[in-house]
Amino acid sequence: MRVAVVGATGMVGNVMLQILEERNFNISELYLVASERSVGKEMTFKGNTYNVIGLQDAVNLKPDIALFSAGGSTSLEWAPKFAEVGTTVIDNSSAWRMDPTKKLVVPEINASELTESDKIIANPNCSTIQMVMALAPLHAKYDMKRLVISTYQSITGTGVKAVQQLENEVNGVEGENAYPHPIHKNALPHCDVFEEAGYTKEELKLTRETHKILNDASIGITATAVRIPVVGGHSESVNIEFENDFELNEVRQILAETPGVIVQDDIENNDYPMPLNAHGKDEVFVGRIRRDLSQANTLNLWIVSDNLRKGAATNAVQIAEYLVEKNLIKSALTV
Numbered sequence: 001m002r003v004a005v006v007g008a009t010g011m012v013g014n015v016m017l018q019i020l021e022e023r024n025f026n027i028s029e030l031y032l033v034a035s036e037r038s039v040g041k042e043m044t045f046k047g048n049t050y051n052v053i054g055l056q057d058a059v060n061l062k063p064d065i066a067l068f069s070a071g072g073s074t075s076l077e078w079a080p081k082f083a084e085v086g087t088t089v090i091d092n093s094s095a096w097r098m099d100p101t102k103k104l105v106v107p108e109i110n111a112s113e114l115t116e117s118d119k120i121i122a123n124p125n126c127s128t129i130q131m132v133m134a135l136a137p138l139h140a141k142y143d144m145k146r147l148v149i150s151t152y153q154s155i156t157g158t159g160v161k162a163v164q165q166l167e168n169e170v171n172g173v174e175g176e177n178a179y180p181h182p183i184h185k186n187a188l189p190h191c192d193v194f195e196e197a198g199y200t201k202e203e204l205k206l207t208r209e210t211h212k213i214l215n216d217a218s219i220g221i222t223a224t225a226v227r228i229p230v231v232g233g234h235s236e237s238v239n240i241e242f243e244n245d246f247e248l249n250e251v252r253q254i255l256a257e258t259p260g261v262i263v264q265d266d267i268e269n270n271d272y273p274m275p276l277n278a279h280g281k282d283e284v285f286v287g288r289i290r291r292d293l294s295q296a297n298t299l300n301l302w303i304v305s306d307n308l309r310k311g312a313a314t315n316a317v318q319i320a321e322y323l324v325e326k327n328l329i330k331s332a333l334t335v
């Protein structure tokens, strides 16, 4: 496959390259693409050195697949240009997720919806991916009625500037800030920008994207997204009211049998998911599995995953693997 990584110099772009190498994705030609200011920069992949190229040059090369993590405005402008020359785009930004003509895909849940005609495919938001990985099989079994979600999100979700802000604050160094407040020794109930009804864009993503991926807008969903000074991954406390009752052992079994999910729930030995342990792994870890004693048919879960891996880069590469495996990508050169 001839593969372009658009946004190759960014945090998710670098992790996508790491995942492509780890999973030995079949690459015949690799194009590392970034904004004009990075053109010419040297990067290595599998021991070989590559020069970063610009977007138009990458379009002209007609890659078969373009893995995007370059921000919404770049995706809106350039994903269609790649698609027009026959490239299949898998985009990590929020630009195309709610477009009714575009698929929003977590391979373990809805990859089967993909067809050869899907030339721009949206990768869901990191906090959505890890949550629906655990909830999809439970929804299929017990029919979810309402979700109350609180997230505890890694600063890596914001990017390099946020990681640098925390480092500066820990070291007592002045610098450019990603957040309106200090993040060291703090928790910010403010991920992304504030939108309607006092919710942030991050909180509304959890609602809207979950409805689309599970194809069920009847589920009541409310979320509070919080930024905390950790780097290993996002954590989520999820309260789930089902239409039907459940047996806790059966819930554990369903989760344990779900590909990509690991149940880590041994409170006798203080064993439960934590970002420190999820960091660098692709699985979604689920623990603190217990009934909500205040309401019938209601379950509490604690869900943790590395937001840069399964929450972004790994999910995108898994979509590409599925497309290749099902022969849904025709070479752009023959378009």
Ligand code: 2RA
Pocket (backbone or CB within 6 Å): 125, 126, 127, 153, 154, 156, 157, 158, 191, 192, 202, 307
């Ligand atoms: C965040 N999920 O954590 C968003 C974007 N990566 O900021």
